[in-house]
Amino acid sequence: MQIVSTIAGLRRILSEWRAQQLRIGFVPTMGNLHDGHLRLMSVAKGDADRVIASIFVNPTQFGVGEDFSAYPRTEQDDQQKLMAIGVDLLFMPEVIEMYLANRHTIISVNALANIHCGLSRPGHFDGVATVVNKFFNIVQPDVAFFGQKDYQQLLVIETMVRDLNIPVDIKSVPIVREIDGLAMSSRNGYLSVEERKCAPMLYQALSRAKDEIMWGNQNFEIIENDAKELLKNNGFLPDYFTICNGENLQPAQIGQHDLVILAAAKLGRTRLIDNIHFISKKQ
Numbered sequence: 001m002q003i004v005s006t007i008a009g010l011r012r013i014l015s016e017w018r019a020q021q022l023r024i025g026f027v028p029t030m031g032n033l034h035d036g037h038l039r040l041m042s043v044a045k046g047d048a049d050r051v052i053a054s055i056f057v058n059p060t061q062f063g064v065g066e067d068f069s070a071y072p073r074t075e076q077d078d079q080q081k082l083m084a085i086g087v088d089l090l091f092m093p094e095v096i097e098m099y100l101a102n103r104h105t106i107i108s109v110n111a112l113a114n115i116h117c118g119l120s121r122p123g124h125f126d127g128v129a130t131v132v133n134k135f136f137n138i139v140q141p142d143v144a145f146f147g148q149k150d151y152q153q154l155l156v157i158e159t160m161v162r163d164l165n166i167p168v169d170i171k172s173v174p175i176v177r178e179i180d181g182l183a184m185s186s187r188n189g190y191l192s193v194e195e196r197k198c199a200p201m202l203y204q205a206l207s208r209a210k211d212e213i214m215w216g217n218q219n220f221e222i223i224e225n226d227a228k229e230l231l232k233n234n235g236f237l238p239d240y241f242t243i244c245n246g247e248n249l250q251p252a253q254i255g256q257h258d259l260v261i262l263a264a265a266k267l268g269r270t271r272l273i274d275n276i277h278f279i280s281k282k283q
């Protein structure tokens with residue numbers, strides 16, 4: 001696996017690959033890789049001739065007081081994992097390589113940036129959209145891979161690509177869960193032993209809410225409130241638990257069938273997010 005930290009170095013390798021008409025797959029990450037990331041890499045390997053992963057803890061998607069400095073950086077370990085799975089190239093730029101001091105451009109996917117996670121984390125999705133846009137311009141992949149765990153992020157990126165005619169295919173990859181249902185996340189490592197035992201309740205609350213809807217309950221507000229109560233009773237501080245239209249993340253309306261239930265809740269100091277996307281209509 002080649003490891004490159006400059007845009008110029010990356011472009012030299014990419015131009016050789018393009019001259020050979022190879023299909024290039026890209027998986028952006030912030031490192032601290034777990035099996036969820038590795039699933040993205042292996043799906044990418046099955047789809048593309050060459051796979052590029054990036055590790056970049058992007059400062060612009062962290063708000064004041066968030067965990068940018070504390071975000072786990074495990075580069076040696078990450079490199080071993082990427083090598084073992086057969087990633088061809090790892091791009092690991094420094095912040096100064098990615099961001100000029102006098103930069104002026106921000107990408108904002110307005111309709112999606114300021115709801116749900118965007119409400120609690122102002123500017124977060126602008127940071128994500130801007131850095132992903134920059135990566136797409138730097139790497140110019142044919143296809144890029146994102147996990148469904150960050151459902152709102154996935155829609156932000158799909159919308160940006162569509163609105164700006166970016167010639168990259170976006171492939172989404174299902175959530176990878178621990179045996180007890182907890183969605184894999186780099187932030188799970190912040191949980192204490194006791195919190196880790198409670199954490200799967202987030203997925204259980206989502207699954208119960210989905211079951212209610214599948215059984216025909218359309219009183220979404222009651223379902224949401226019950227779920228928040230359940231979470232509070234199990235030590236969580238819910239941020240939101242909301243049944244949405246799966247395409248635009250607006251509150252679900254009775255009769256809509258493409259639904260996603262989005263949840264974010266704090267357990268101690270750790271903010272966990274998870275979701276379930278499903279079609280409610282029985283086929």
Ligand code: PAF
Nearest residue numbers: 028029030058128131150
């Ligand atoms: O999902 C992430 O890890 C990040 O938000 C991403 C897409 C790599 C952008 O920094």
